[in-house]
Amino acid sequence: MKPLRYWLNLSGVTVLSVSFALILTANYLSSQWARGFLHPARIPPNYQWLETRNILYQDIELTTQDGIVLSAWYTPPENGAVILVAHGYNANRPESIHVLFAEHGYGVLTWDFRAHGVSGGDISTLGYDEQLDVKAALDFALAQDGVERVGAWGGSMGAATVLLAAAHHPELEAVIADSSFPTIEDVLGLNVPISFLQPVVGFWWEFHSGAKIDDIRPVNVIGDISPRAVLIIDGWEGAAMAMNSPYRLYEAANEPKQIWVEDGVPHLGMFAHNPEEYTDTVIGFLDTFLLNK
DSSP states (O other), X not given: OOOHHHHHHHHHHHHHHHHHHHHHHHHHHHHXXXXXXXXXXXXXXXXHHHHHTTOOOEEEEEEOTTSOEEEEEEEOOSSSEEEEEEOOXXXXXXXXXXXXXXTTTOEEEEEOOTTSTTOOOSOOOTTSTHHHHHHHHHHHHHTSTTOOEEEEEEETHHHHHHHHHHTTOTTEEEEEEESOOSOHHHHHHHHOOSGGGHHHHXXXXXXXXXXXXXXXXXXXXGGGGTTSEEEEEEEEXXXXXXXXXXXXXXXXXXXXXXXXXXXXXXXXXXXXXXHHHHHHHHHHHHHHHTSOO
């Protein structure tokens, strides 16, 4: 019969071995999870609305400070103002939003973010490096003839990115944020349902991307956009409710600011839910705060 010490030692070794295996497994799964976030689906842009609505546009390329080439559309303005249009994660340049602004006399610059659509780049950092994409678009717009003012519209990741960028670029004189997240931690919390793995996934996300989670917190910088105006739009369903995103952003913003939230509307669904009111709201906001009508 084995002595008690033998069984105690065997139990200790077993516990340590199992614990080590669990730690390795958790780190491997978290690393793979993080890698998955960095590689969104690539969806080519659609030209149907631009052609059927007779929108004049140019196919252009933008080059970011870190050398990424972005594919974009540019429509010159009739009123001296250009709107930068920034799409969400796992998406591409939103043709319908481009058409909306162009049909009301605004110039529009709409692009595929890095690692999206037909643009260059290997990874998406959910708003960190994407601020360089916004800067490239802003520089292009300001260099065009007849451009006196620049505003921005962003959806989801694009909304978070333009909020982050506008805090540092006063040339963006009015910002529309449709369905922005408040912080990247909120995004991880929604997409990594195993709570104890969230910080591990976050660690590996930073490791693989080179981005810093603490620097992707729109709620922390939205107040710095003032005295330029911000319009926050969101549907009160699902992720917006879980993160309390529109109200947290609105409370953190300084005047002038506006908010439009409706019950029962999904993520990025306000335009499809009520296109007439959406058009009146965003064009009224831009006419007031960008054109000073």
